[in-house]
Amino acid sequence: MSRKIFIDASLGRKTPYTPIWLMRQAGRYLSEYMEVRNRAGSFLDLCHSPELSAEVTLQPVDILGVDAAILFSDILVVPNEMGMELEFIKGVGPKFPKPLTSDRDLENLDMSASEKLGYVYKTIEIVRNRLADDKALIGFSGSPWTLATYMIEGQGSKTYARIKKILYSDPAYLHALLEKLTIVITQYLEKQILSGVDAVQIFDSWASALEKETFFEFSWRYMVKISESLKEKYPNIPIILFPKGVGSYLDGIYGNFDVFGVDWGTPIELAKEKLGDRYILQGNLEPTRLYSKEAIKSGVTHIIETMQNRRHIFNLGHGMLPDLDRENAKYLVNLVREMSSRY
């Protein structure tokens, strides 16, 4: 048993209670985060500052008492360091003003990007030094598919028209891009591991943009490829894969990784039935339940009674929202600890 309950749970060891962390736990719902965010200048300035990124990474551990910190950064720093200009526009979100269109654009992508992300590795080193021994630090990356979608669409999309056109009319182009991203992301996560993270999570936020067959061909296989490269070299580093919105596709989930992230649209009992024997499950409280203590209590009860503090890491089924109440988040953390420790 390690001193880090999160790591023990991720590797399938019995723990005294179910560890908990919250996706987007370092975020706008915390006034302490907003203070640092405003001090930093732009959002990208915050990502580029190891000192300030470390500060916001640590805030939720101190404030909420969660069992793991997750590196503060943004998934889009990777395409940015691959040479794509990136803007964060207030009220609109991130934007690549020059999305990928040509073969030339693909060739011009900088494959040494992982070497240019030193500010991320520095953040990890600072957090590592300051984080209590019993708390874990999670590194992360976007998945190849999710990053490719941003790089081709240029920004968030409702219909994914540009990338879907390419997917169906020129799949070789898309596969070439996904291969490149797979290489860069593998190097990026390896460097995060060497800098001191205890585990890594790959976020496939736009998995649900794909139907079953195309999800496995254009997203999942690349996530598994990254995971298997890392597991070969670092078998004791837990790997969490989180493809959001694929509850109908669980029959096809396979591969060498440790933890499957369950979104809130996938009933936890369904995930347990389909995947619970093979993977540790992470999730999956509906985030808006944090609007009400009663809704937290009934949601937590259902999840804890289903998982019974076995092969489970508690989390939300999606990220924290800016208008959620920090006191309710604290209540959640304490409730999970208390209820799960009975098993």
Added chain:
Amino acid sequence: MSRKIFIDASLGRKTPYTPIWLMRQAGRYLSEYMEVRNRAGSFLDLCHSPELSAEVTLQPVDILGVDAAILFSDILVVPNEMGMELEFIKGVGPKFPKPLTSDRDLENLDMSASEKLGYVYKTIEIVRNRLADDKALIGFSGSPWTLATYMIEGQGSKTYARIKKILYSDPAYLHALLEKLTIVITQYLEKQILSGVDAVQIFDSWASALEKETFFEFSWRYMVKISESLKEKYPNIPIILFPKGVGSYLDGIYGNFDVFGVDWGTPIELAKEKLGDRYILQGNLEPTRLYSKEAIKSGVTHIIETMQNRRHIFNLGHGMLPDLDRENAKYLVNLVREMSSRY
């Protein structure tokens, strides 16, 4: 056997080929639609004109040769006639500038709304007169949950923060609204039936905003309630329920209705396994496959081989997109007819 293949298929009778229609088949991808749309003035003017609404309702039957027309209208005419001011803003979409907030707002809703929707019933009468005898006419409504979401959020939402707060902190308020909508929608669909539609579909476009337990409590039960009231009076009118994005919740689907609409995120073989014996399935080609003939062909092959022209109505798994190619839509219609007729 009726002359309308769509009706036969909806009621589970064997048909010579699988009927097909496309959600949002009367839409911006047709230049003929855009011509009428521009002639009408505003989008709401188009909805209010029976003559022009009838014209666009009939266009896809003439142009694509689909087996059913679906009434052209908008789901938001119902809350609009319940007294809520409605705007359609270019590039933003529909908006209720004064969303529901108070008990007074709820009391003020006009429960005689179905009597004020005469322009819809008139459209149905005109279409009925002009439509070929072997083509069906489908009426529709939004579901109580989907309409309630617009009425409380005021407009489309990413996080559904307002309605989720009410759902978790004041569920009685939400249930009172859903009860009112259930009454009005039942009356509205009954008047559509009396005006001449052959079948009705209830669109629950925002079903996926709800986790499993809340979906059944706040959305599905009201859809079933409407369906069961109608089936009691009009047992030969097929009822199609289309809750979008609930592929993980199929184990809980029950009730007296005829056709279950399968979105493209739900694998058709999963829907067949879970629901195929009890309901006719409608769907579920991924709409962006219409960007490429090859993608249409592989998608159609998979669906037709799975369903084998039994208990199936072909459709997209979501609506037509404005930039899809009408020639590819024609190709789809012909391909489905040709391939399914082999069974």
